[in-house]
Structures are given as structure tokens and as C-alpha cells.
Amino acid sequence: MSTQHDQRLSLPGLGPLAPTSTEEEQPAHPAGPVIELERVSVCLGGRSILQDVTFTIGPGEFIAVLGPNGAGKSTLLKVLLGLIRPSAGQVRIFGQAPRRGNRLIGYAPQHRLLEGAISLRARDLVGFGLDGHRWGPGWLRAGGRRQALIEQALTEVDALALADMPVNQLSGGEQQRLLIAQALLSQPRLLLLDEPLSNLDISHEQEIIALIARLSRTRGMTVLLVTHDVNPLLPVVDRVLYLARGHAAIGKPEQVITSATLSALYGAPVEVVEALGRLFVVGVDI
Incomplete structure (x- = not known):
């Protein structure tokens, strides 16, 4: 997995969390952010999907994208692919605006x-x-x-x-x-995976997670993986990106998947419980 980048988490009513480690490795390709979102909003059919979202993802990071149904996880991937234009804000992929058919991006849609x-x-x-x-x-x-x-x-x-x-x-x-x-x-230097673990039993789920983690390491490839359950990914992801109510929180799992952070993100009381080595989010429909 990659080293972590200096990324602060900021939410309405919640101050920035401590930055992650900034120890640097030499990347196999030019340095610089892979994904940059600056105050991005997306409206579809008169409905606000993303609101004022800002974050940066660096080379080689393995990111799990979490959130309830309808939170905008698949929409975010389509924005990065150049399939949906934001209503406001700026998006940069490898320093440039998103465009369709970018061969630097590999994409696997939701699997049926x-x-x-x-x-x-x-x-x-x-x-x-x-x-x-x-x-x-x-x-x-x-x-x-x-x-x-x-x-x-x-x-x-x-x-x-x-x-x-x-x-x-x-x-x-x-x-x-x-x-x-x-x-x-x-x-590709960026791999986008939309729910690759759905419809898989535990054995195949673990095999696919190990495969994606290996590809990310050996290729130095940035990975965004949309999922509903972060628990199987905790040993391999660098950070998590949690979407809810149009807002986003990004950081290490132990920073983001907490009662305080998710309560601020949802705007309602949320409790995170740890049991048998797994994290459970209680109090909201996830």
C-alpha cells in the first residue's frame, strides 16, 4: 500500500482531524495528485447528489468509497470518468479536467x-x-x-x-x-471499481480483495473501490472516503468510521460499535 498524504478531514460542525503520515516513497510515475476535487457539487434531475466536496488522492493509494444507497458513490465515479459534469467546483484527474475515454483510467462497473x-x-x-x-x-x-x-x-x-x-x-x-x-x-494508473464485491461469497470476496491489493502494489496504481462493507478491506486500504447527505469525509478508517465523524456527516446521532474485530454503524440506514 502507498504512503499516506497530508489530507485533513473537514466536516460541517467538525474541525479538521490530524493529518495522515507524510512519509514519501518514490513513485513509478510522475509525482502529483491523481484526483483533485475542489468544492464540487453535482445535481441530477433537480436533486443535489454531492455538495461542496473537496479532497485529494495521491499516486498508489487504495481508497474504499462508502456510504448509503443514493449517497453518490457511483455518481462520483462517473464524474471522474467524464460522464457527468459537476454543477459547481473543479475536478482534475492527473492535473487535467476529466474526459471520456481516458486510457489512464480503468473502470469496472457494477457486476451482475x-x-x-x-x-x-x-x-x-x-x-x-x-x-x-x-x-x-x-x-x-x-x-x-x-x-x-x-x-x-x-x-x-x-x-x-x-x-x-x-x-x-x-x-x-x-x-x-x-x-x-x-x-x-x-x-491504467487509476482503477475505479463499482461494487466489485457484491454477489460474492466470503471466500471469493477475500480472493478479489487480495487480487486488487496486489495489483495496486505491483503496478503502483491508485484504486477507488465502492463498497457497502469496509470490514473485509480494513487490512488493505490506505484511507476511506465516506459519502452521506451530499457531503464527504476522507481519512484513515479509524479517523472516519467513528461516532463523532459520522454523526457530523449525517447530521444525526450515529454510533460506531466494534465487535469481533468488525465495525458496525448503528442508527442510520447504510
């Missing part, structure tokens, strides 16, 4: 079991990450290079043995590996 994909092979699904948007002679000429890239990505997610399997015969965990492999094809 692909039971209807009868004739689709695993390598075909992964290949959509290269050419799912085009067809023609250029695609055919690039076939050799294309297959090499697909097999490299499958190898990275420990799924090469599945390459010629029909997708509908694979488990949820195996299908999730393919979606991550698809997101890796452009050699």
Missing part, C-alpha cells in the same frame, strides 16, 4: 452475473476492453497484439486457465476477475 452470455468466451469478454467500441480491418490486423494483451491481463488476475471457458459457466468471483482484467488492458 452474466448468465445469459451463452456463447461468449472469457477472453472475448476481456477483449471488449480493447475494441468493444469498434470493428473493421484495423481490428483484424491487430489480432496478434490483441490476444497477447488479453492473455497478459488474464494472467495478472490469475484467470488465464479460464480464457476459453463460456462466461455463463463461471462463478461470480471468476466473472469479476474477467471484468478487472478488462479494466487493466489500457495499462
